[in-house]
Amino acid sequence: MEGRCYCFRIIWLVVIIIGMGFMFALVEASDGDADPMYRTCVEECEKTGTLGDISIPNCGTSTDGISNLSWYMQEPLYISWKEWNCRSDFRYYCMIRREQELRKLGLRPVKYHGKWPFIRISAFQEPVSAALSAMNLFVQFNGWLTFFFLLYYKLPLRPQTSRTYYEYTGLWHIYGFLSMNAWFWSAIFHSRDFELSEKLHCSSTVALIGYSLILTILRTFSVKNGASRVMVSAPLLAFLTTHILYLNFCELDYGLNMKVSVAMGVAQILLWGAWAFVTHHPSSFKLCTVLIGGSLGMLLDYYDFPPYKGYFDAHALWHAITIPLTFLWWSFIKDDAEFRTTTITKKMM
Numbered sequence: 001m002e003g004r005c006y007c008f009r010i011i012w013l014v015v016i017i018i019g020m021g022f023m024f025a026l027v028e029a030s031d032g033d034a035d036p037m038y039r040t041c042v043e044e045c046e047k048t049g050t051l052g053d054i055s056i057p058n059c060g061t062s063t064d065g066i067s068n069l070s071w072y073m074q075e076p077l078y079i080s081w082k083e084w085n086c087r088s089d090f091r092y093y094c095m096i097r098r099e100q101e102l103r104k105l106g107l108r109p110v111k112y113h114g115k116w117p118f119i120r121i122s123a124f125q126e127p128v129s130a131a132l133s134a135m136n137l138f139v140q141f142n143g144w145l146t147f148f149f150l151l152y153y154k155l156p157l158r159p160q161t162s163r164t165y166y167e168y169t170g171l172w173h174i175y176g177f178l179s180m181n182a183w184f185w186s187a188i189f190h191s192r193d194f195e196l197s198e199k200l201h202c203s204s205t206v207a208l209i210g211y212s213l214i215l216t217i218l219r220t221f222s223v224k225n226g227a228s229r230v231m232v233s234a235p236l237l238a239f240l241t242t243h244i245l246y247l248n249f250c251e252l253d254y255g256l257n258m259k260v261s262v263a264m265g266v267a268q269i270l271l272w273g274a275w276a277f278v279t280h281h282p283s284s285f286k287l288c289t290v291l292i293g294g295s296l297g298m299l300l301d302y303y304d305f306p307p308y309k310g311y312f313d314a315h316a317l318w319h320a321i322t323i324p325l326t327f328l329w330w331s332f333i334k335d336d337a338e339f340r341t342t343t344i345t346k347k348m349m
C-alpha cells in the first residue's frame with residue numbers, strides 16, 4: 001500500500017512539472033532563422049549555388065547544356081525535388097557556418113526553422129534520433145511478436161472458438177501496429193525532414209497517443225462489451241480524425257498539436273496511475289516504472305537542450321529512454337494477458 005501511494009505521489013508531481021514545462025515550451029521561439037546574417041547567407045547561396053569557397057554539389061545555377069541532360073533530369077518532379085534538396089543544403093551549410101561564428105563569440109546554439117543545428121551523417125539530418133527511432137521500431141515489433149506467441153501458443157485458447165481468453169487481445173494488436181507505424185515515420189522524419197514526412201510523423205504519433213488513450217479507458221474501466229466499447233471510442237475517434245485532418249489539410253499547428261498530445265498523454269498517466277493504485281494487479285510496479293519513466297521522458301522534450309557535439313539532444317535522449325520502457329511496457333501487457341487468462345480459466349473450473 002505504501003509503495004502504491006509513493007508511486008501515485010510521484011506521478012502527480014511529474015504531471016505538475018509537465019504542466020509547468022509545457023508553459024515554458026510555448027514561450028520559447030526559434031530565432032536562428034530570423035538572424036539577418038543567416039538569411040543573407042541563404043539568399044546568397046540561392047543566387048550563386050555556392051557558399052564562399054564551397055561549391056554545393058548538384059546545386060549550381062548554370063543552365064548551360066541543359067539539352068544534354070538525361071530525360072529524368074528535365075522532368076518537373078526531378079526539378080522540384082532538386083530545388084527542395086538544394087534549399088535544404090543551403091540552409092544546412094549556412095546554419096553550420098553561423099553556428100561556428102556564434103561558438104567563437106561564446107554564444108549558445110540557437111534553433112533554425114524549429115530545429116537544433118544537428119550535424120548530418122551522409123543524408124541523415126538527425127542521425128542519432130533516426131537510429132534510435134529504428135531501434136524503437138524493432139523493440140515494438142519484438143514486444144508485439146512475443147505477445148502474439150504468448151497468447152496463441154503458450155496460453156490456453158477457448159475450446160469452441162479457438163480465441164484467446166484475454167479480452168483485450170485485438171486492442172493490443174492494433175496498438176502494436178500503430179506503435180510500429182509511428183516509429184517507422186519517426187525514423188523517416190528524423191532522417192529527412194520534408195513536408196510529407198513531417199505530416200506523416202505528426203499524424204501517426206498523435207494517432208498512437210489518441211488510440212492509447214482509448215485503450216487506457218477501455219482497460220482501466222474494464223469495458224468488455226462491444227457496444228460499450230464503440231460508445232466510449234466513437235467521440236474520441238471522431239475528435240482524433242478531425243484533428244489529424246486539420247493538421248494535414250488546414251494547418252500544421254505545432255502549438256495546438258502539442259496541447260492535444262500533452263492533454264491526452266497526461267490523461268493516460270492519471271488513469272493508469274489511479275488504476276495501479278486501486279487494483280491489486282501483480283505487475284503494477286512495472287506499470288508505475290513505465291509511467292514515471294514516460295513522464296520524465298516527456299519533460300525532456302519540454303526542457304529541451306541543444307545537441308551535444310552536434311548529435312545528441314534532449315529529443316534523442318527521450319528516444320533512448322523509450323527503448324527500455326517499451327520492453328517493460330510489453331512485459332506488463334503480457335503479464336496482464338497471463339493474469340486475466342488465469343483468472344478467467346480458474347473461475348470456469
Ligand SMILES: [Zn+2]
Pocket residue numbers: 129186190315319
Ligand atoms: Zn522524434
